[in-house]
Amino acid sequence: MKEGTAPKGPVQRLLGLNAWLVYLFFYAPIVLLIVFSFNDNDNVGIWTEPSFRWYQAMFGDDRVMGALRNSLVVALFSTVVSTVLGTMLAIALERYRFRSRAALDGIAYLPIIIPDVTMAVMLLVFFFQAFGVLSDLFAMNLTTGLTTIALAHIAFSISFVAVVVRARLSQLDSSLEEAAADLYANRWQAFRRVTLPLIAPGVAGGALLALTLSLDDVVVTQFVSGAGSTTLPVYVFGLVRRGVTPLINAVSTVMLVASMVLVGVSLGFQRGAEARAQRLADPEAVREEIVAG
């Protein structure tokens, strides 16, 4: 932005103050939670001395560790499946014209807009009804568990992956794929050698989003989980409703750090992709590179 257009003086100072207050609002609760997770006291609010006591308790707690294991299994499975399905959906919607495309386009966006409570209700009714039909027809006795949780997570993750990959695809010039076809690459080769490497940052971003959504979800999971198949957020949610304990602070801190690592990885991906795209988009830089080389 050029000089002279930004408001100066008191307005600028107020804007700056507002920004600092917002950051304080964003981070004070998070920092407080992390600090108190290292507190050696049974009482959450009273600071005595630093210790790893609650972390030891957490790693020794079978239920927390079991829930963590469930979370990771579900997240891994649903991320892989929804990334593959979401990417295929993005390619079909962005690169092909077919009859029911408009309908599919609408269906693909709905799971993003719909609130998670309604999504949870829908899937609960669906699994209940589907299990009823299956037990009537084939005498199959199915119950909710890790499988239903994973199926539910895939149902809302596909759309998010598709949106992220589509954003990437729409920036790409389809002439590159056509060039590959002109050079006698078959469809699979053109996809494998040209399209996939170009959309890789989008696919990675979508996968990370799917992973985060799966690891964070409470509402949908609570509705479709069965006995003994709780994930970590659902277990923590149950504990928190009964009261606040330092153990939850420790578990929460671990969850926070995990999501921060995911942000870091995702931003790293984006930055790498942006740097490459910017290099190609700036003719001056390309010319300089040619002159230098």
Add this chain to the structure above:
Amino acid sequence: MTTPAVDETTLATPVTPRLERAARRAEARRGLLIALPSYVYLVLLFVVPLLLVFVYSFATRDATGQTILQDWNLDSYRRLFTAQVAEIFVRSLVLALVTTLICLAVSYPFAYYIATRSPRVRNILLVFVMIPFWSNFLVRTYAWRVILGSEGPISQVTQLLGGEPFRLLFTNSAVLIGLVYGFMPFMVLPLYAALERMDWRLVEAARDLYADGWTAFRKVTLPLSMPGVVAGSILVFIPSLGAYVTPALLGGARTVLMGDYIVSQFLAARNWPFGSALSFAVMFVMLLATLFYFRAGAKTL
């Protein structure tokens, strides 16, 4: 120089409309084939469940509370208009609106500040918005339960100053704080995207034409950032209206909101038809709000 004669007609088949149509059909088939797995999945695990909930909203319950799919009726919808439900509905609506307004009022200057920094500073500031955006929602809400609790830091400060123990947890205000805290990043990011994309030369032009700072903002910046305002407001309003985790952790027994009311119909009261009708009512309001907002947003552009 003699080259072996190449029969041109066999190499390049003349493009006839019929061939072109066939190629287009083959291409469409391929597209559908690629979309098919996700298509089937979404129909089975999204469209069918949506229709099922719709069907359930007209069903009845037997003496034990089990839903029976017969004797279709409108009882559940009639119950939506009772005083008890209306109270919860209005409370949720007001809370969602106030949340959206607070987020907008705070996020606009905030996003404006970030968008008017140098690119390097802008990127750093943005990363620090992304971190809470991606962080676990449950954990972020839980943090407020610790802060606002009677043993929390605020309460301890007020007690040190000789006051009463601080009691804000389990009230509407606590839920409001939680909602604003939880959904504010959803407002900041679209606002920032709209302001960052803006052509600032237009503001300069307005200033050159002797508009003062406020007039230039009102007549140029604000209308141009309207898409961000619309997107951000929808992204905050919709999840606030259907919020479940926030009121469950920070709200009290007397501050039931739509989200936990729906959940309780399924997990506690076992009144699935009524819960289904409630879900549809919420979705209907959301649809209305979205349509209205897009209209309003389009008009100001």
